[in-house]
Amino acid sequence: MLEAVGLTAEEESVYRRVLGRAATDPSELARELGLTEAAASAALDRLLATGLLTRVPGEGLAAAPPAVALGALIGERRDALRAAELALAAFAEEHRAAVAGRTISELIEVVTGVDAIRHRFLQVQQAATAEIRTFVTAPFVAVAPGDNPAETAAVDRGVRFRAIVERAMLAEPGVIPEAVASLESGVEVRVADALPMKLVLADADLGLVPLAVAPGGEPGAVLLHRSGLLAAMEALFETVWRRAYPLELSALGDSVVEAESDGPTPLDRKVLTLLLAGLTDQAVSTQLNLSMRTLQRRLRRLMDLAGVGTRMQLGWYAARNDWL
16 A cells, blocks of 8 residues: 555555554564564664654654654655656657657557557557547457556546447447446547548557458557658548547436337437447347347337338438437
C-alpha cells in the first residue's frame, strides 16, 4: 500500500508493527516479524530517514503521527508528479519542433509480436490527453473485445473516446453487451459497413496500425508519430465517422420491458436499431435471443403500426417518428 510513497513491503511491515507502541527495540521487532536484526535495523533507519519514525530520548524509536509524516511524503510525491507533468509538456514541444527534421525511420516504428503490440496499444491510449479514435474490426490478435482497460481509464480522465465498429462485428456473440458497456462508460460508438484496417489514434500525435498477418506468421503493427501519414489516418477516420451509423444506449440497453402499447416496445426499438445498423435477420435474432418467427411477427406488427408496406418505408418512418 505504501509503495506509492517509496517504501518497500518489508519497511511497511515494520512501520505497521511500530504503530501504537511507545518505543521499539530492533531485536524484539526482528523476532516478531521473523527478520534478521540487520534487516530490521535497516528498515528502522529508512523509516527514521523518511520521518515516519522519531527518536524517543532514552527509549529508542517510535512512530511519528501518520497524518503528518505520511502527509509530507504524499505531498512530496504530488509535487514530483507535477514537475514531471511540466517536463512532459516541455518534452512534447521539443518533440514537435524536432519532427520536421526527422527521418522516415524515426516517424514510423515497426512493432512485432503479440505482447509488444498489446503494450503499444495500451501505451498509445494512455498517452492521449484530449481524444482517442479507433477502428474496431476482426480478427483480434493482441487485444480481445472487453480486454482494453485503457478505454475506461481514458474516459475517466476526461478523454473523448470515439469508436467505429465494422458492421459484421455486431453479429459476433457478446459484441452487443460489450458495445452497451462502452456506451455506458461514455464511449461514442458508430457502425460502418466495412473498415479498411484496425486503427487507434491518440490526439494528433500517435497512431497504431496493425498489419495483416500471414498464416503462421508473426503479427506486426506500425506505430506512427506526428507526420503527414498520421494526418491522413486522422482524415480517414473523420470521413468514415461522418458516414457511420450511431449506436445509442437507449436502444441497446439491457432493460427490455414488454407491455401492451400502441407503439414500439423497448425490444422493438432494439430490433429496429440493429436492422438499421445493417445486421441480417438471423444476426438480430441471435443477438436478442428471438426465434426467426417472433422476429418476423414483430416486424409485421411494426409495419402495420406505421402503415407501410416495406422495410425501407418502416426505417424511414421509425427515424421520422422517434422510434429509435
